[in-house]
Amino acid sequence: MSETVVMLLAGGGGTRLGILAHLRAKPAVPFGGMYRIIDFTLSNVMNSGISTVAVLTQYKPLSLMWHLGTGEPWDMIGRTRGVKILPPRTGERDSDWYRGTADAVRQNMSYVDRFDPKEILILSGDHIYYMDYAPMIRFHREKEADLTIAMMEVPWEETRQFGVAKTDENGRIVLWQEKPEDAASNLASMGIYVFDAAYLRGALGRSSGSDFGHHVIPTALEKDRVFAYPFQGYWRDVGTLQAYWEANRDMLDPASGLDPEAWRTRTNLEEAGRLGDRPPTHIAPPAKITASVIGPGCRIEGEVTRSVLSPGVVVGKGARVEDSVIMHDAVVGEKVVLRRVIADKQCRIGGGAHLGSGGEGVPNEEFPKQLFTGLTVVGKDAAIPAGAEVGANSILFPGLRERDWPSRKIDPGSTLRA
Amino acid sequence: MQHRAFSATIPTSPQRRLGGPAAPLSEELVVPNVVAMILAGGRVDELSVLTLHRPKSAVPFGGMYRVIDFPLSNLMHSAIEQVGILSQYRSYSLIHHIGVGASWDLIGRNRGATILPPQKGVSDTDWYRGTADAVYQNLEFLDQHDPDLVLVLSGDHIYRMDYQPMIELHLREKADATIGFVPVAREQAGRFGLGKIDGEGEEGGRLLDYVEKPEKPEYTWASMTVYLFRSELLIRVVSENARKGTSWEFGRDIIPELIRSSRVFAYRHHGYWGYTRTVDEYWRCNMDLLGENPAIPIEEWDVRTNLDNAGLRDRGPAHFHEGSTVTDSRISSGCRISGTVSHSILFPGCCVAKGAVVRDSILFSGVQVEKGAVLDRVVCDERARIERGAHVGCGDDLTPNRAQPDLLRSGINLVGKKAVVPAGLRIERNCIVGPNTARHHFSADRIRSGDLVS
Numbered sequence: 001m002s003e004t005v006v007m008l009l010a011g012g013g014g015t016r017l018g019i020l021a022h023l024r025a026k027p028a029v030p031f032g033g034m035y036r037i038i039d040f041t042l043s044n045v046m047n048s049g050i051s052t053v054a055v056l057t058q059y060k061p062l063s064l065m066w067h068l069g070t071g072e073p074w075d076m077i078g079r080t081r082g083v084k085i086l087p088p089r090t091g092e093r094d095s096d097w098y099r100g101t102a103d104a105v106r107q108n109m110s111y112v113d114r115f116d117p118k119e120i121l122i123l124s125g126d127h128i129y130y131m132d133y134a135p136m137i138r139f140h141r142e143k144e145a146d147l148t149i150a151m152m153e154v155p156w157e158e159t160r161q162f163g164v165a166k167t168d169e170n171g172r173i174v175l176w177q178e179k180p181e182d183a184a185s186n187l188a189s190m191g192i193y194v195f196d197a198a199y200l201r202g203a204l205g206r207s208s209g210s211d212f213g214h215h216v217i218p219t220a221l222e223k224d225r226v227f228a229y230p231f232q233g234y235w236r237d238v239g240t241l242q243a244y245w246e247a248n249r250d251m252l253d254p255a256s257g258l259d260p261e262a263w264r265t266r267t268n269l270e271e272a273g274r275l276g277d278r279p280p281t282h283i284a285p286p287a288k289i290t291a292s293v294i295g296p297g298c299r300i301e302g303e304v305t306r307s308v309l310s311p312g313v314v315v316g317k318g319a320r321v322e323d324s325v326i327m328h329d330a331v332v333g334e335k336v337v338l339r340r341v342i343a344d345k346q347c348r349i350g351g352g353a354h355l356g357s358g359g360e361g362v363p364n365e366e367f368p369k370q371l372f373t374g375l376t377v378v379g380k381d382a383a384i385p386a387g388a389e390v391g392a393n394s395i396l397f398p399g400l401r402e403r404d405w406p407s408r409k410i411d412p413g414s415t416l417r418a
Numbered sequence: 419m420q421h422r423a424f425s426a427t428i429p430t431s432p433q434r435r436l437g438g439p440a441a442p443l444s445e446e447l448v449v450p451n452v453v454a455m456i457l458a459g460g461r462v463d464e465l466s467v468l469t470l471h472r473p474k475s476a477v478p479f480g481g482m483y484r485v486i487d488f489p490l491s492n493l494m495h496s497a498i499e500q501v502g503i504l505s506q507y508r509s510y511s512l513i514h515h516i517g518v519g520a521s522w523d524l525i526g527r528n529r530g531a532t533i534l535p536p537q538k539g540v541s542d543t544d545w546y547r548g549t550a551d552a553v554y555q556n557l558e559f560l561d562q563h564d565p566d567l568v569l570v571l572s573g574d575h576i577y578r579m580d581y582q583p584m585i586e587l588h589l590r591e592k593a594d595a596t597i598g599f600v601p602v603a604r605e606q607a608g609r610f611g612l613g614k615i616d617g618e619g620e621e622g623g624r625l626l627d628y629v630e631k632p633e634k635p636e637y638t639w640a641s642m643t644v645y646l647f648r649s650e651l652l653i654r655v656v657s658e659n660a661r662k663g664t665s666w667e668f669g670r671d672i673i674p675e676l677i678r679s680s681r682v683f684a685y686r687h688h689g690y691w692g693y694t695r696t697v698d699e700y701w702r703c704n705m706d707l708l709g710e711n712p713a714i715p716i717e718e719w720d721v722r723t724n725l726d727n728a729g730l731r732d733r734g735p736a737h738f739h740e741g742s743t744v745t746d747s748r749i750s751s752g753c754r755i756s757g758t759v760s761h762s763i764l765f766p767g768c769c770v771a772k773g774a775v776v777r778d779s780i781l782f783s784g785v786q787v788e789k790g791a792v793l794d795r796v797v798c799d800e801r802a803r804i805e806r807g808a809h810v811g812c813g814d815d816l817t818p819n820r821a822q823p824d825l826l827r828s829g830i831n832l833v834g835k836k837a838v839v840p841a842g843l844r845i846e847r848n849c850i851v852g853p854n855t856a857r858h859h860f861s862a863d864r865i866r867s868g869d870l871v872s
Contacts, residue, residue, distance in 0.1 A: 033735030034751075073731070254739070261734035261752055269725055276725040279716040280481030280748040280763070281736060282707070289744055295735040296482075296751050297717070308735075 003118035004050050004137055005197075007108065009101055010038060010125035011058030016240045018370045019379040020344060022398055024063035027125030029244070030327050030345070032251050032260055033308050034275055034295040035267045036067055037238060038125035042083075043265040046074040048133040050121065051081035054111055056104045058088055066271050073268040086111060100210030109201060120200050122193040122212070128247050129190075129235035130263040136229045137194055143171065146199040146224040149217070150192035152231045159183035161237070163213040165228055173226045178213045187228065189213065190235060199224070234258050242373045245342060248308045248325045251293045273328055278311045286317070295328075302332070316351070324356075330378075333386065343378040344398065350386030359391035359412020366415045371395060382418075390414075452498050452585060453565035455534075455556070457549050457643070458486055458573035459506035464696045464825050467834040467853055468799060472511040475573030477694070478782050478800075480707055480716060481748040481763045482730065483723045484515055485694065486573040490531070491721045494522040496581040498569060499529040502559045504552040506536055506545065514727055521724040534559055548666030554656040560649060568652050570668070572643035576692030576703055578719040584646060584685040587621055594651050594680035597625060597673065598644030600691040608632055609695075610640035611669040615684040622685040628677055630669040639684065641669065642691060651680065690714055696825050697832065701797060704763050704780050708746050729783050733766045741772065757787070765800075774804075779811075788841075798833040799853065805841040812844055817867040819848045826850070826868075834872075845869075 014026030021029055027038035038055075045053055053076060057064055064085075071083030086108045088098050098104035105122060112120060119140065121133055131150070140148040151165060159180065166175035166185045175184060193212060195203075203224075209215020220226050234257035238244040250256035269276030278297025283289060287300040294300070295311035302319030309315075310327045316334035324341040332338065333351035341356045349355065360374030371377065371393045378384065379398030385405055390396065391412025399418040410416065458475035468477050475486040486503075493501055501524055505512050512533065519531030534556045536545050546552035553570060560568060567588070569581060579598070588596040599613050599622070614627035614637050627637070645668060647655075655672050663671045676682050690713055692703040706713035725731055733752030738744060745760045752767040757774035765783040770776055773790040784801040787793060791804040794811030804810060811831050819826035826832070826848045833839060834853030845851070845865040852859075852872025859871055 035734075251735075252737075259734075261732070264732060265734070266731060269731060276730055277720065277722055279721070280707075280750040280765075282712070283744045283747050283749060284708075285710060285746045287745070289738040289742065291740040292738045293735045294738065294749070299717070310735075 004052075004121050004133075004194075005112050005115050005117040005119075006045050006050055006053040006121045006123060007105055007112065008038075008041060008045075008053055008055045008123045008125055009104060010055050010061075010064055011098055011104060012124075012126060013059040014126075014239065016370055017238075017244060018241055018367060019377055019395060019398055020241070020244070020342065021060075023060060023380060025057065025059045025061060025125075026239075028063040028067055029238075030310055031128065031238070031244075032248060032258075033293045033310055035260060035265060036063075037128065038064065038067070039265055039267045040128050040130070040260070040263075041123050041125050042068075042074045042076075043263065044129070044131050044133065045123070046076065046266065047264050048131075050133065051076055051078075052115055052117075053083045054108060055083060055085050055125070056098070056108060057085055058098050058104070061085070061087060067268050069268050069271060073266050073270070084111070100214075101212045102204060102216045103210040105200070106204040109204065112197070113201075117197050120195045120197050122191075122195065124191045126239065127190065127235060127237055128258065130233065130265075131192070131231060131235075133192075133194075136192070139229050140194040140196075140227070143227045144225065145194075145227045146196050146203075147217070147220055148194040148227045148229050149173070150190045150231050151187045151228040152190060152235060153186050154188040156183065156186050159186050159188060162188035163217065164188050167228045171227050171230070173221060173228050176217055176221050178218070190231060194229075241342065241371060241375055241377065245325060245340070245375055249306070249323075251308055252291050252306055273312070275311045275328075287315070302334075302336075310345070327380075339376075340374055340392065341376045341378060344380040344382070346380060347378045347382045347384065347396075349378070349384040350388065352386055353384050353388040353390070355384070355388075355390045355394075356392050357389075359393065362391070362393055362412040364393045364395060364415060365413045367395065371413075450566040450585065450589065451564070452567045452569055452581075453500045453502070453560065453563045453649075454493050454498050454569040454571060455502045455504060455553055455559070456486065456489055456571050456573045457552060458503050458512060459509075459546055459552060464822075465694070465700060466697060466822060466826065467832050467850055468697075468700075468797065470853060471508060471835060473505060473507045473509065473573075474694075475505075476511045476515055477700070478765060479576065479694070479700075480704060480714070480721075481750045481765055482728045483721055484727075485576065486512070486515070487721050487723045488576050488578070489571045489573055490522045490524075491719070492577070492579050492581065493569075493571075494524070494722065495720065496579075498581060499524060499526075500563050500565070501531045502534045502556060503531060503573070504534050504546065504556060506552070509533065509535055515724050517724055517726070521722050532559065546666075548663070548671075549668050550656050550659045550663065550672055551666035553652070554660045554666075557653055557656070560653065565649050568647050568649050570643075570645040570647065570652075574694065575642065576694065576714065577642070577687070577690055578721075579642075579644070579687055579689070581644070581646075583621070584644070587683060587685050588646050591624075591683050592681065593646075593683040594648050595673075595676055596622075596646040596683040596685050597628075598642040598687050599639040599684050600642055600687045600689075601638055602640040604635060604638050607635035607638050607640060611643075611673070612637040613639050613641060613684050615639055615686070620686065622683055625677055625682045625684040628669075628673045630667075630674070639686070641673075642687060643668075644685075644687075645673075646685075697797065697830055698825075698828050701780065701795075701830055705761070705778075707748055707763060708761055729766050742770075757789075777811075782835075791839075795829050795847075796831045796833060799835040799837070801836045802833045802839070802851075803837075804833070804839045805843075807841055808839045808843045808845075810839055810845045811847065813846045813867065815867040816847055819850060819868045819870065821850065821870050823868075 010027040014021035250258040281298040288303045297312040302315040312329035318335040328345040339356035356376035363372035382400035390410040395415040524531040616623040694700040736753040739756040742755045750766040756772040757770040771789040779796040782800040786803045790807040829847040837855040846867040
């Protein structure tokens with residue numbers, strides 16, 4: 001697949017992920033114990049035998065840049081292999097921030113041109129899935145398509161979040177609706193596009209549209225060959241806190257279809273925090289682990305139930321961690337109780353604190369659309385004082401210090417800032 | 419190179435090679451050029467099937483490491499950046515593990531890890547005859563790096579040590595050679611080279627006497643096989659030893675002699691020092707990673723390993739399935755546990771199925787324990803498979819192993835690489851199942867204590 005170049009759109013801010021994407025782009029949000037969201041797409045690229053990738057960044061790209069490193073974790077290093085990060089830059093005009101997906105690609109076509117690819121595969125770094133892109137590219141060639149879009153059936157009630165399409169018996173798309181109120185089909189776009197390179201160059205030159213779903217695809221449909229490539233299997237958009245939490249929970253259920261190791265998903269073990277050097281996790285007496293996934297370098301002395309723990313997490317004696325996602329090097333003190341908590345890296349939860357108990361039905365006051373399902377979110381590096389009681393649907397901002405706490409008891413639906 | 423100031427000056431060669439450390443700024447500030455040589459060659463019979471395919475220094479340890487990772491990580495933390503690894507026995511596994519040295523930051527303009535295998539030289543048989551001979555045969559390596567000091571280490575011990583304070587002692591005392599010692603229990607002492615150290619100094623003192631493995635030990639400070647030599651002296655003594663030696667070992671031929679002719683100091687190491695000469699010791703040393711306050715504080719040691727060789731790059735987090743029970747164990751990436759695991763060490767990618775029990779055992783990478791199987795005090799080499807309902811380690815008949823009666827007598831069973839223990843089979847104690855043993859190799863459904871199957 002050396003004739004294919006990947007452009008991976010990793011610019012998104014991920015506002016609906018709240019404080020998890022406060023300091024990093026959404027593709028860089030940690031997931032599933034030791035991965036970042038973008039690892040799934042990068043590993044798919046590697047496992048599909050594609051070796052040239054441009055990663056288009058925009059929003060808070062630092063974590064992502066550290067994470068990608070030389071590209072070596074995904075075998076993208078060598079004479080003809082590589083990962084390049086393409087940040088926005090000033091061009092002829094002053095402000096050339098990417099205005100949308102198509103605009104980001106348009107601004108970087110000159111990078112792609114030097115490889116003279118046959119196809120350009122456009123991916124997003126926001127999804128958890130396994131897919132071999134090679135059959136899709138073969139399908140694209142067989143159909144002599146200008147554009148092929150990977151699509152899968154989704155529950156009808158979710159169609160509003162996607163571009164949906166109707167196809168003819170050959171798989172050619174005959175109708176396209178972008179995020180429709182009233183969908184004519186439940187065949188939804190996964191945001192995976194194979195373009196004939198010359199066609200894409202022409203299409204982006206002819207129009208000034210900034211978004212694939214809104215502008216490029218509807219225009220293409222009128223006279224060009226646009227096909228839907230059917231996909232079946234595990235695929236999840238982890239764009240909301242609830243979806244993020246549920247996808248992490250899928251790690252615990254062998255029947256869910258989510259199995260990064262079987263998918264040969266790789267991550268960068270050498271980046272800051274050097275996950276690879278963490279010693280094997282110590283399940284120390286008197287720990288009790290039930291139905292959980294735990295990364296290396298943890299020390300567990302408490303009870304962990306139906307939870308996902310990233311490397312280096314410490315769970316003290318008598319603590320109970322239930323239905324939670326705890327990221328790297330978080331310290332859960334003795335006798336702490338966590339229920340449905342998403343805790344970002346390096347947060348420190350003082351002894352005896354209770355988080356996420358009570359008020360599951362009270363939406364977050366400030367961000368009612370982000371947080372209303374009973375989760376509690378703790379930001380990176382936040383300090384939770386010993387003995388604190390925090391109701392559900394609360395947000396504790398990154399970098400929170402003990403002095404930022406008005407009292408030890410925080411009502412459900414609260415937001416505390418540093 | 420970590421820049422340290424030393425009050426003592428040491429002679430430096432006038433014409434330093436390009437690429438060596440920068441010339442000293444003043445006579446008072448000298449950073450010596452130290453090169454390390456790791457003795458990693460030995461095949462140690464005592465570890466039986468575990469060293470059938472690899473030298474002892476490449477034996478897996480502690481859930482993801484190899485024994486040699488410990489000295490290599492010590493060197494990295496001590497900012498010693500040129501390392502020669504003297505290897506003779508089945509070195510492929512070691513060569514693969516060292517790779518380009520990047521795992522220990524031993525890569526760069528002035529850094530490197532070089533495997534030094536025996537070479538055919540002027541005379542016909544040039545296998546390493548002993549540790550001193552191995553160094554002698556690689557004087558070219560020293561010549562190339564032209565060090566001031568040479569640190570000779572064994573690749574077989576589990577410990578964390580900063581070699582710099584030892585180097586400082588050596589320079590301060592203007593020593594010719596300095597040897598690391600640890601305190602050992604008197605009843606164990608006879609198995610080591612023992613030293614008599616002058617005075618009670620915390621750091622060490624002049625080495626007054628040295629006896630290799632005495633039958634009636636008088637001293638309780640044991641040599642760690644950590645030797646620091648002035649380069650010229652080392653070259654001289656191993657060259658002489660090559661002609662006149664009898665054992666070609668540092669401990670027998672060289673150190674006792676050197677005490678009489680040169681300034682030899684002892685450096686006292688305080689801290690954990692694990693030796694893994696026998697299966698029993700190997701097992702106990704691994705178990706030191708467990709407990710409420712593990713004797714090996716591995717989290718603090720920052721030990722590096724080759725992630726590719728450990729098979730870690732393709733592993734996800736460990737899965738603890740519904741119904742699993744895990745107590746006081748080390749569990750590595752990619753393990754999937756549905757059964758019961760207690761007081762055990764699991765390397766990456768081990769599976770323990772429902773109803774299976776793993777107790778007081780060490781499972782190397784990729785070991786499969788099927789439904790209802792029981793392991794009690796077993797060391798299982800890579801990718802061994804214990805089939806349904808098999809029971810390894812049962813009964814209390816401690817008949818020693820007939821092949822190695824002195825070494826396998828405490829009840830531990832060894833299962834070799836890729837061996838299959840057939841469903842329902844019962845293996846008692848002190849047994850060895852050879853590598854690649856398959857179902858048809860087992861003629862009975864019960865293997866008696868002390869037996870050997872291969």
